[in-house]
Amino acid sequence: MSKVKYYYDQRSLSYKRIERSAWDKFRNTALFITAAALFAFLGIILADTFVESPKEKYLNRELENMQLQYRVLKDRLDDLAVVLEDMQYRDDNIYRVIFEADPIPNSIRRAGFGGANRYENLEGFDNSKMIKETARRLDILTKQAYIQSRSFDDVIDMARNKSNLLAAIPSIQPIANKDLTRIASGFGFRIHPIHKIRKLHTGIDFTAPTGTPIYATGDGVVSNDPRKREAGYGTFVVIDHGYGYETLYGHMSKANVRIGQKVKRGQIIGFVGNTGTSTAPHLHYEVIKNGVKINPINFFYNDLTPEEYEEVIIMSSQENQSFD
Ligand SMILES: [Zn+2]
Known part of the structure; x- marks a missing residue:
């Protein structure tokens, strides 16, 4: 129920009722709604900035977990690199020495990936650096493992030939x-x-x-x-x-x-x-x-x-x- 308002008319020296037009009423209502909406909007923005929603909490936990997994992955890649290095060492310094073959040059073993930025699609995110670094290490290890496996193929061939050679060369007494x-x-x-x-x-x-x-x-x-x-x-x-x-x-x-x-x-x-x-x-x-x-x-x-x-x-x- 809207209040009835009066004003003091100095000419007639009496109180007169303030007549409000329909337009006034509409305008007041509209103003009220706009102000309310504005406040609500500000409230939501503030809440959104300073208060986590359950969904955000969930996503943040997911993100933290993912970052943790990447760090674990990085440690495991480090372990893998050590194993691979050991294999390369044995290959160059033991197997290839036995078969009198040259070691694989470092330039081949350590060859990188030239050309365009192959990790472009990983850029532009908060965790880009971490993800790019992991992808790069994985690529390098994959390539080194491939080179190593090819090298072992060579060593197996050499061993096969060597065993034929060793079987062929005269090496016992012809009379017991x-x-x-x-x-x-x-x-x-x-x-x-x-x-x-x-x-x-x-x-x-x-x-x-x-x-x-x-x-x-x-x-x-x-x-x-x-x-x-x-x-x-x-x-x-x-x-x-x-x-x-x-x-x-x-x-x-x-x-x-x-x-x-x-x-x-x-x-x-x-x-x-x-x-x-x-x-x-x-x-x-x-x-x-x-x-x-x-x-x-x-x-x-x-x-x-x-x-x-x-x-x-x-x-x-x-x-x-x-x-x-
Ligand atoms: Zn003789």
Whole structure:
């Protein structure tokens, strides 16, 4: 109920009622509503600035949690970097050294990401720096891990080739120690047993009874036809080991293999005999590297203790008569 208002009219000296038009009423109401709305609006803004709504509280907690997770992630990336560095160290300083390969240059390992800003889409946020840094570290680690894994592929290849090489290189005695009478004559200048002249003896003679097994000293392929006897070597076998290595086994009583046959180290390829220019049953054993006959003494150290090795060196270097 609106109040009735009066005013004092000096002319008529009486109180008169103030007449209010409909417009006045409307204007007053409108003013009131506008003021109320303005206050309400200010109130909301103030509350919004200084008081957290439940939703804001929730979002802030989410944000804090996310920041925490990023920090944890950063620590874990640090750990990963240490593990990766250790792998790189072992790769360069152990594995590659074993296989006589060059280490991977640092310029490749540490290569960055050139060109345009690849983290542009991460910019413009409060946490941009943290997120960008994490993304960058992850990219670097991913790239380094990739380079490392490629390097290990190389190392595996090298190991595979190395094991083939190691299997091929002659490295055992062709006659077992238990069957060996003695190493009668070594590599070097010897008196030829038949021609009685000083002559280069191009192998080592192992004396053993006729029929003693002779072993292939490395993996390879038989490269001659053992059925064809020669005046000098009698019945003999040549094995091509690859990598420039060949071995020859002479004066056999009988060969156990045929031309083109693959043989493994330790496989019996024939038996000791006295064929060709030989004065007593023995095996004449040669090692040939790139077509040059070299001293086989350096190729069966596997079978010998250091003392035996020394003894063999002395024995085989004495200038006695060879069995040829
Ligand atoms: Zn000989």
